[in-house]
Structures are given as structure tokens and as C-alpha cells.
Amino acid sequence: MSEPYVRIFDTTLRDGEQSPGATMTSAEKLEVARGLARLGVDVIEAGFPAASPDDLEAVRRIAIEVGNSADGGRVPIICGLARATKSDIDKAWQAVQPAARPRIHTFLATSEIHMQYKLRMTRQQVLERVAEMVAYARSLCEDVEFSPEDAGRSDPEFLYEVLAVAIRAGATTLNIPDTVGYTTPDEFGALIAGIIQNTPGIENCIVSVHCHNDLGLATANTLAGLRAGARQAEVTINGIGERAGNTALEEVVMALHTRPQFYGLHTGIDTTQISRISKLVSNYTGLPVQPNKAIVGANAFAHEAGIHQDGMLKHSLTYEIMRPETVGATQSKLVLGKHSGRHALRTRLAALGYALDESEMDQVFERFKHLADRKKTITDADLEALVSDELYQPREFFALDGLQVACGTMGMPTATVRLRGPDGQLHVSAAVGTGPVDAAYKAIDAIVKAPNTLQEFVVHAVTEGIDALGEVTVRIEGIDALLQISPQREAEVPRTFGGYGADTDIVVASVKAYLAALNKLLVASGQYGSVEQSAVQPV
Numbered sequence: 403m404s405e406p407y408v409r410i411f412d413t414t415l416r417d418g419e420q421s422p423g424a425t426m427t428s429a430e431k432l433e434v435a436r437g438l439a440r441l442g443v444d445v446i447e448a449g450f451p452a453a454s455p456d457d458l459e460a461v462r463r464i465a466i467e468v469g470n471s472a473d474g475g476r477v478p479i480i481c482g483l484a485r486a487t488k489s490d491i492d493k494a495w496q497a498v499q500p501a502a503r504p505r506i507h508t509f510l511a512t513s514e515i516h517m518q519y520k521l522r523m524t525r526q527q528v529l530e531r532v533a534e535m536v537a538y539a540r541s542l543c544e545d546v547e548f549s550p551e552d553a554g555r556s557d558p559e560f561l562y563e564v565l566a567v568a569i570r571a572g573a574t575t576l577n578i579p580d581t582v583g584y585t586t587p588d589e590f591g592a593l594i595a596g597i598i599q600n601t602p603g604i605e606n607c608i609v610s611v612h613c614h615n616d617l618g619l620a621t622a623n624t625l626a627g628l629r630a631g632a633r634q635a636e637v638t639i640n641g642i643g644e645r646a647g648n649t650a651l652e653e654v655v656m657a658l659h660t661r662p663q664f665y666g667l668h669t670g671i672d673t674t675q676i677s678r679i680s681k682l683v684s685n686y687t688g689l690p691v692q693p694n695k696a697i698v699g700a701n702a703f704a705h706e707a708g709i710h711q712d713g714m715l716k717h718s719l720t721y722e723i724m725r726p727e728t729v730g731a732t733q734s735k736l737v738l739g740k741h742s743g744r745h746a747l748r749t750r751l752a753a754l755g756y757a758l759d760e761s762e763m764d765q766v767f768e769r770f771k772h773l774a775d776r777k778k779t780i781t782d783a784d785l786e787a788l789v790s791d792e793l794y795q796p797r798e799f800f801a802l803d804g805l806q807v808a809c810g811t812m813g814m815p816t817a818t819v820r821l822r823g824p825d826g827q828l829h830v831s832a833a834v835g836t837g838p839v840d841a842a843y844k845a846i847d848a849i850v851k852a853p854n855t856l857q858e859f860v861v862h863a864v865t866e867g868i869d870a871l872g873e874v875t876v877r878i879e880g881i882d883a884l885l886q887i888s889p890q891r892e893a894e895v896p897r898t899f900g901g902y903g904a905d906t907d908i909v910v911a912s913v914k915a916y917l918a919a920l921n922k923l924l925v926a927s928g929q930y931g932s933v934e935q936s937a938v939q940p941v
């Protein structure tokens with residue numbers, strides 16, 4: 403019992419598939435089973451063959467194709483679940499028999515509430531059924547697992563008795579399920595310790611734990627069970643499963659992997675396969691992984707806070723207890739947003755090719771914070787637009803002098819725009835568009851003649867109510883020919899320009915924002931005179 407190896411029993415294809423809506427096709431199950439074998443799980447619980455002929459066939463295919471191949475370095479045990487009835491056990495055996503290492507897993511509830519209301523059986527009848535069905539399973543298969551369902555709410559003394567009967571009948575693995583996720587870690591650990599201490603013959607069996615997450619304690623309970631002497635953990639990928647789910651494979655494996663001194667236990671899992679199988683299961687079941695999910699969530703290795711980003715840049719272990727590559731994830735992400743600081747911003751700008759001195763950095767940082775207040779995440783294109791503000795002093799070549807729009811359901815949206823140009827003259831143009839903003843932008847384009855593509859258009863209400871001040875942020879990309887001032891300058895000329903406008907009239911705000919971005923583009927292009935200042939040098 404004291405060996406340090408923990409068997410990973412994956413039940414994604416059985417208990418995981420019991421998640422509402424998570425049904426997978428046979429082909430998808432086979433693909434997941436292959437992924438689990440590559441991951442290095444010890445046991446694949448491939449399904450509940452008595453549930454339907456399709457389920458039986460899916461388990462059988464897995465037994466044939468995955469249960470006989472050593473793709474993952476060794477052949478996994480293929481297991482089928484069965485109620486404690488002859489017909490379920492026969493179907494489970496029919497399904498798993500073709501595997502090189504088949505297992506039958508049978509179960510019967512032992513809590514008072516399940517015995518009385520669900521099974522309508524007495525304790526004595528349960529003991530007799532366990533003896534009979536475990537022996538029957540063992541007559542077919544050498545590897546038999548027995549689970550006293552709802553063990554977490556069962557009388558421990560009765561459990562010892564049931565388990566001893568199962569051992570005498572030939573069970574080789576005794577799995578202790580906290581079926582409804584009711585127990586707490588101390589309690590569950592004590593239950594496992596009590597079972598190991600008080601069940602005759604248990605020293606020749608593997609004790610297993612199977613926890614559900616109704617109180618969010620599945621992983622904690624599983625680890626407590628392992629600390630108490632269990633050497634098999636029943637888990638699912640991404641923690642999917644009945645109701646709030648099962649213990650997540652990735653959490654248990656990485657807890658043991660990350661804290662070897664504390665647990666002194668290890669598994670045969672190739673941790674670099676974790677991210678891949680997580681995505682596969684999420685895609686096939688249609689169950690998205692929450693972004694903050696431990697190990698496999700999109701944010702598991704993303705850092706937004708400036709203090710954390712600074713720490714990460716100095717030494718990744720300041721804020722990461724494991725490397726993303728260890729679980730097969732792409733590298734850590736420093737997400738630029740309203741909580742970011744100068745270190746992260748400077749690093750990102752350097753990666754984009756800009757080296758700023760302190761005072762330039764201060765200016766860019768101030769604008770960055772202001773923009774981050776209005777936008778959830780700041781992209782590289784946003785940064786280029788920000789730097790362009792510093793690199794090329796914005797000059798108002800074209801200023802809005804008047805705007806009139808006609809829109810609604812009675813005709814074509816039309817805009818008339820009057821701009822004061824660099825020559826001091828007023829220029830008027832009118833255009834139709836798909837809406838008033840589109841029409842106004844087309845009218846402006848007809849005057850300004852600076853080819854560009856609109857990359858982003860964000861409208862934001864600053865204040866509440868009908869008279870809310872609307873803010874518009876746009877980002878445009880200049881068409882290359884206009885920006886090729888000279889080959890040497892090309893590398894340092896940003897192609898993306900941001901503009902911002904605010905007004906109680908959202909179309910006016912949109913026009914102001916567009917003109918602001920266009921004026922920057924015109925400065926960069928040198929169309930109306932030379933570039934005034936180059937504050938930023940390429941790295």
C-alpha cells in the first residue's frame with residue numbers, strides 16, 4: 403500500500419459523458435480514447451455497455467483498437483461499468499473482452515438512503531448481491547473493480563463489511579466513491595484511512611477514490627484520499643461529469659507533479675499531452691472550459707496585473723508554479739490591459755520594434771492607461787496606433803467645420819461634410835452609405851484622399867441616460883504606397899493609426915475620431931510636408 407505510484411483511471415468516456423449534453427459519437431469516443439492512451443492513463447473506463455447497443459459497440463471498438471495498442475508506450479486497461487446484475491456484467495464483459503487488459507467494474511449502493519429508496523434492498527440483500535455479482539464478474543475476468551456507490555454517505559462499519567465481502571468474492575480494486583460530492587477533505591481522508599485499517603484482506607487490493615465536485619472539493623478530496631493510502635484516482639478530463647462534475651485529471655496529476663516533496667507520489671502521465679486532450683474533449687463534448695479553470699483554462703498562464711507582469715519578466719517562478727510547456731500549453735501570456743504597468747508595456751513595445759526613452763515611455767504609458775480604461779484588452783495594433791501619436795505629432799490638416807446627415811427608414815443614409823483643409827479653404831462633399839457613419843466617412847474620403855482600411859470602430863457611452871456622451875475609438879491602417887516615404891524609414895513607420903472623438907451626437911463623435919486618425923496618417927505619409935519629429939527609434 404505504501405508504493406508511490408498512483409494509477410490514473412480516466413472515466414471521461416463514462417462518468418464524463420454523463421454530463422448533460424456531453425454525448426459523443428463512437429468515432430469521437432475512439433479518438434478521445436486514443437488521446438487518453440497517449441496521455442498515459444492506466445485505465446480507460448470506456449463506457450456503460452448495458453446502456454445501449456451503441457454504447458456496447460463503442461466500448462468494444464475501444465477495447466479492440468486502443469486496448470491492444472501500445473501507442474502511449476504501454477497498453478491501457480479497458481474497463482466497462484455494470485450494475486450488480488448478471489445481464490449488465492455480461493454486456494460489460496462482451497465489450498471489454500477483446501482488450502489485452504480488460505476490467506469489469508461493478509457497483510452497488512451502500513448508503514441508507516440509496517438502499518432504502520432507490521434499490522429497495524436491506525443491508526443483508528446488498529451483502530449477498532455483492533458477493534454473488536463480484537464472484538460472477540471474477541468468473542469472467544481476472545480484473546474486477548467494485549464500488550460501493552454513495553460510500554461518502556454510507557455507515558463506515560457497513561462499508562468495511564461490504565468491502566470485505568467484495569474482496570473475498572474476488573475484487574481486485576476497491577473504489578470508494580463520494581457519489582454526491584458530500585464529504586470534506588478531512589472526512590474523506592479519514593474514511594479512506596479507516597477502510598484501509600479495518601477491512602480484512604484489503605492489503606492485497608488497490609484502493610481507489612472517485613470524487614464528485616458538488617461542493618467544489620473533488621480534487622481536494624481525491625488528494626486527501628491519496629494521502630491516506632489510496633493508489634488509484636478516478637478522474638475526468640476538464641473535470642466533466644454528472645452534475646458539477648468529477649475530479650479533474652489535470653488538477654490531480656499536476657498537484658502530484660508540482661508538489662513531489664509534499665505528496666511523494668507520482669503518476670505515469672505525460673503531462674505535455676494535457677492541453678491537447680483538454681481541447682479535444684471540450685470540442686467533442688461541446689462543453690467549454692471556463693477561462694479561469696486550473697491548468698487548462700485560457701487564463702491559466704495569462705497575467706494582466708502590472709506587478710505580476712513585472713515579476714514574470716524578472717523571473718517566471720514569481721507568479722507561475724509550473725511552466726505552461728509542462729502541460730503542453732503555449733507560453734505564458736502577458737495581457738496588456740488597464741492593470742498593466744510600464745515593464746510589460748515596454749517589453750511588448752520592444753517586441754514590436756520600438757525602444758522608448760523614459761520621457762517618451764511616460765507619454766505613451768499615460769495614453770495607454772487612458773485607452774485601457776475604455777478597451778478591455780490592448781492589442782499590438784492599438785500599441786502601434788499609440789506610438790504613432792508620439793512618433794508623429796498630430797496636426798490637424800483637416801478639421802470638421804460642419805456635418806449633416808439624413809438617415810432612418812425612409813431613404814438612403816446620406817451625409818454632407820464640410821472640412822477646413824490644410825490650404826485654409828472649406829471643402830464640401832456628400833455621399834450615401836450603409837448608415838450615417840459610413841456615409842460621412844465616404845464623404846470625408848472624397849475630400850482627404852488618404853487610402854486606408856478601417857480596422858476597428860468602437861462606440862462607448864461614457865455617461866448614462868439619453869444625453870449620454872458617446873466616445874468613439876477607431877483604428878485605421880494606411881495603405882502601404884502612401885506610407886513608403888523612403889526604404890530606410892519604412893521599418894519605423896507605423897501603419898496603424900488610432901483616433902478618438904467624443905460628442906453627445908454619436909455620428910459627430912465618429913467623424914471626429916476618423917479625422918483624428920486620418921490626420922496622423924497624413925503626417926506619417928509626409929503628404930503635407932515632412933515628418934516633424936521622430937521621437938522613437940527602431941530597436
Ligand SMILES: CC(=O)SCCNC(=O)CCNC(=O)[C@H](O)C(C)(C)COP(=O)(O)OP(=O)(O)OC[C@H]1O[C@@H](n2cnc3c(N)ncnc32)[C@H](O)[C@@H]1OP(=O)(O)O
Pocket residue numbers: 417420450452453454484485486487509510511520521522551581644
Ligand atoms: C453513480 C453513477 O454514475 S451510476 C451510473 C449511471 N449511469 C447510467 O445510468 C448509465 C445509463 N443508464 C441507462 O441507460 C439506463 O439507466 C439503464 C439501461 C442502465 C437501465 O435502464 P432501466 O432498466 O430502464 O432502469 P432505470 O434506469 O429506469 O432504473 C434503474 C434500475 O436499476 C436499479 N439499480 C440501480 N443501481 C443498481 C445497481 N448498482 N445494481 C443493480 N441494480 C441497480 C434501480 O434500482 C432501478 O431498478 P428498478 O427498475 O427495479 O427500480
Ligand SMILES: CC(C)C(=O)C(=O)O
Pocket residue numbers: 417483509549551552577579580581582612614
Ligand atoms: C459508478 C460509481 C463509481 C460512480 O460513478 C459514483 O458513485 O459516482
Ligand SMILES: [Mg+2]
Pocket residue numbers: 417579581612614644
Ligand atoms: Mg461518479
